[in-house]
Amino acid sequence: MIRTRFAPSPTGFMHIGNLRTALYAYLFAKKHKGKFILRIEDTDRERYVEGAVDAIYATLRKAGIFHDEGPDVGGGYGPYIQSQRKDIYMEYALKLIERGGAYYCFCDKERLGSLADEKGVKRYDKHCLKLSKKEVQDKLDAGEEFVIRQNMPTEGLSSYEDMVFGKITVPNDELEDNILIKVDGMPTYNFANVVDDHLMGITHVIRGTEYLSSTPKYNLIYEAMGWQTPNYMHLPPIMKDQKRKLSKRYGDANFEDFLNKGYLPHAIVNYIALLGWSPKDNQEKLSMQELIDAFDIDGISKSPSIFDEQKMKWLNAQYIRELTLEEFHDIALSYYQKMDLVDKFDTLKLSQLLHGRCEVFSDIYNSVDFLTEFGDFDLGLYYHKRMKTDFKAAKPLIEEALKALKEIEFTTDSIMDALTRISEKMGVKKGQTMYSVRVALTGRASTPGGAIEMAELLGKDESLRRLKKSLEMIKKAEHKL
Ligand code: GLU
Numbered sequence: 001m002i003r004t005r006f007a008p009s010p011t012g013f014m015h016i017g018n019l020r021t022a023l024y025a026y027l028f029a030k031k032h033k034g035k036f037i038l039r040i041e042d043t044d045r046e047r048y049v050e051g052a053v054d055a056i057y058a059t060l061r062k063a064g065i066f067h068d069e070g071p072d073v074g075g076g077y078g079p080y081i082q083s084q085r086k087d088i089y090m091e092y093a094l095k096l097i098e099r100g101g102a103y104y105c106f107c108d109k110e111r112l113g114s115l116a117d118e119k120g121v122k123r124y125d126k127h128c129l130k131l132s133k134k135e136v137q138d139k140l141d142a143g144e145e146f147v148i149r150q151n152m153p154t155e156g157l158s159s160y161e162d163m164v165f166g167k168i169t170v171p172n173d174e175l176e177d178n179i180l181i182k183v184d185g186m187p188t189y190n191f192a193n194v195v196d197d198h199l200m201g202i203t204h205v206i207r208g209t210e211y212l213s214s215t216p217k218y219n220l221i222y223e224a225m226g227w228q229t230p231n232y233m234h235l236p237p238i239m240k241d242q243k244r245k246l247s248k249r250y251g252d253a254n255f256e257d258f259l260n261k262g263y264l265p266h267a268i269v270n271y272i273a274l275l276g277w278s279p280k281d282n283q284e285k286l287s288m289q290e291l292i293d294a295f296d297i298d299g300i301s302k303s304p305s306i307f308d309e310q311k312m313k314w315l316n317a318q319y320i321r322e323l324t325l326e327e328f329h330d331i332a333l334s335y336y337q338k339m340d341l342v343d344k345f346d347t348l349k350l351s352q353l354l355h356g357r358c359e360v361f362s363d364i365y366n367s368v369d370f371l372t373e374f375g376d377f378d379l380g381l382y383y384h385k386r387m388k389t390d391f392k393a394a395k396p397l398i399e400e401a402l403k404a405l406k407e408i409e410f411t412t413d414s415i416m417d418a419l420t421r422i423s424e425k426m427g428v429k430k431g432q433t434m435y436s437v438r439v440a441l442t443g444r445a446s447t448p449g450g451a452i453e454m455a456e457l458l459g460k461d462e463s464l465r466r467l468k469k470s471l472e473m474i475k476k477a478e479h480k481l
Contacts, residue, residue: 008041042083
């Protein structure tokens with residue numbers, strides 16, 4: 001059975017690149033009716049961030065990526081948190097020493113610091129490999145601090161077949177005797193990933209290309225232990241542009257950043273699935289099940305992909321259109337709450353107007369901020385080329401609107417009647433009245449609905465107040481002219 005894993009380090013919010021790795025590992029496992037495992041790689045205590053493990057669970061859940069085994073759901077291969085597996089790593093490190101694949105190293109910082117070659121490159125010189133068994137035992141008995149290092153071959157080549165990149169070969173003399181177990185007894189990634197992937201029965205290791213060239217080192221451990229190496233799929237990075245990686249600095253690196261901007265979780269997942277992989281028929285909008293069915297390694301690209309937020313917005317807009325009004329409204333409510341609109345306006349009506357217009361939910365802020373903010377605005381907004389109108393032409397129409405709207409009880413029909421009659425009376429096109437009144441009501445050239453809808457939304461008192469204020473603004477401007 002195929003078993004894949006996602007092995008994040010709990011160092012903060014989930015990076016989009018990591019989420020894509022998780023997604024591909026999940027899709028590949030599910031496509032082949034296999035299991036997807038979550039393992040928390042927390043052996044680097046310095047980079048550990050409180051709460052980050054919970055953020056990993058929450059992100060995966062929101063993204064619809066469900067693990068079959070993991071710290072929270074259990075499974076037959078636990079524990080799934082590396083810091084709880086310390087003894088296991090030590091046990092296997094000792095076995096590796098017995099097999100000649102590793103050795104104790106007692107060198108102190110000073111000695112290590114003096115190892116720089118003429119180019120300034122510090123490389124361990126296998127000094128402690130020369131210690132006899134007795135010398136090692138004496139040092140251990142004396143309680144000397146130690147690390148355990150991998151014993152790399154010094155000649156020949158190591159190679160393996162990557163499922164995405166093909167054959168990868170490195171000369172062994174380039175491989176350093178990496179530390180496998182640190183002074184504190186904790187393993188490094190170099191060792192823990194091998195022990196865990198082996199013991200957890202991982203058949204396909206799917207991870208970023210930063211591990212592409214160090215994988216031969218890991219394979220040497222598998223071989224020294226007499227274990228079968230897994231299959232590897234290394235994934236190229238996701239970039240902001242040709243040169244820059246996505247980074248926290250630009251606020252566009254984390255899954256959470258995009259949720260906060262008002263993207264739907266599956267729209268993000270759908271988009272990142274296509275970053276670095278394309279389905280055979282080039283379909284762009286896919287449900288999770290469709291992604292699972294369509295996923296195949298042939299579609300994975302070797303080159304870095306560029307994150308195009310416009311494209312993701314386009315996809316998100318499609319998903320928003322598919323929501324029912326109720327679903328849209330449920331999500332939009334939290335935005336209305338933040339804008340303090342809830343007790344003041346008919347928010348369901350607002351949702352009706354916005355549902356077809358938002359690409360991301362945060363568009364709500366700009367679309368309706370005029371509801372709570374109405375100050376002086378640029379009279380140039382009354383200018384409309386096609387309707388041949390401007391603020392001077394708008395003035396009598398606004399005056400008429402003020403008179404007419406005062407007299408009526410506000411309903412869609414009554415507002416429409418009143419405004420239509422103004423156009424007839426003044427002999428102007430209906431659109432001109434509607435446009436002028438809408439600008440006067442909102443101070444915006446573009447609003448999520450026409451004059452009637454805006455008046456209805458604002459209510460009678462507020463509409464009249466705004467029309468009055470807009471008229472005053474025009475009068476003041478005329479006075480100055
Ligand atoms: N903890 C490693 C990381 O977050 C995992 C790499 C792997 O998947 O082996 O980069």
